[in-house]
Amino acid sequence: MPPNAHHLDHVGHEELAANYFKATQAAARLAREGITGQKAANEAHRQVGETVRGAIRGIGGTMPEDEPAL
Secondary structure: OOOOOOHHHHOOHHHHHHHHHHHHHHHHHHHHHOOOOHHHHHHHHHHHHHHHHHHHHHOOOOOHHHOOOO
16 A cells, blocks of 8 residues: 555445444444543443444354455
């Protein structure tokens, strides 16, 4: 990738959708649970990401790191 490229410009639809889903669900969790502070927000994002990855794995999807770069 060129140095100024954004990694999301080089992923497929599945990975892009999973990333967006994780981001929206993590933001919703922060708001819903009133999570504040960088450390707590990072942990919430990590937990949501772990759950999303588990869902991908559970339905037999391709893990993002195994998707080809575009």
